[in-house]
Amino acid sequence: MKNSIYKTESEYEKAMVEIDHLMKKGEANLSDQELATIRQMALSAEAYEKEYYYIEPPKTLEGMIELRMYELKLKQKELAETLGVSETKLSMILNKKQKPDIPFIKAVHEKLSVSAEFILQHI
Incomplete structure (x- = not known):
């Protein structure tokens, strides 16, 4: 089970329990074998x-x-602050009542890590 991708929800859930158990030990307390095991299980879970x-x-x-x-x-208020806009402007843009301007689009790209390609395809 540890060397292959999980095939069932049951296998996946068992792996999550084991990963959680190992993680609770703390990285410094894990052996090299346990670290390798947790890495393989995490990759399979992913x-x-x-x-x-x-x-x-x-x-x-x-x-x-x-x-x-x-x-x-x-929260929407925190997002507005992050993007450097008012809550009203953010709400209007999210509700398609106002088109986003260049500074807003730039902030979405830089602050939210939304790809420029995605933005250009969807504005």
Whole structure:
């Protein structure tokens, strides 16, 4: 099981329990073998997640901004501060009542790490 991609949810869940158990020991307390094991299990778990937990990427700039806000655990007020805009402006852009301007788009690219290619395809 540790050398292959997990085939079932049960195998994946068992691996998550074992990974959690090893991680609780702390990296400094793990043997080289345990470190190798955890790495292999994590890679297999990642492959399983990509295959079975695939989430289609957003199809709009607004959707991508909301996804990044979720991933960064930001509230809309914090996101507005991060992007250097007012909450009102951010809300209007997210609700498609106002088009994003160049400074906003630049901030989305730089502060939220949204690729320029994605931005250009979706504005």
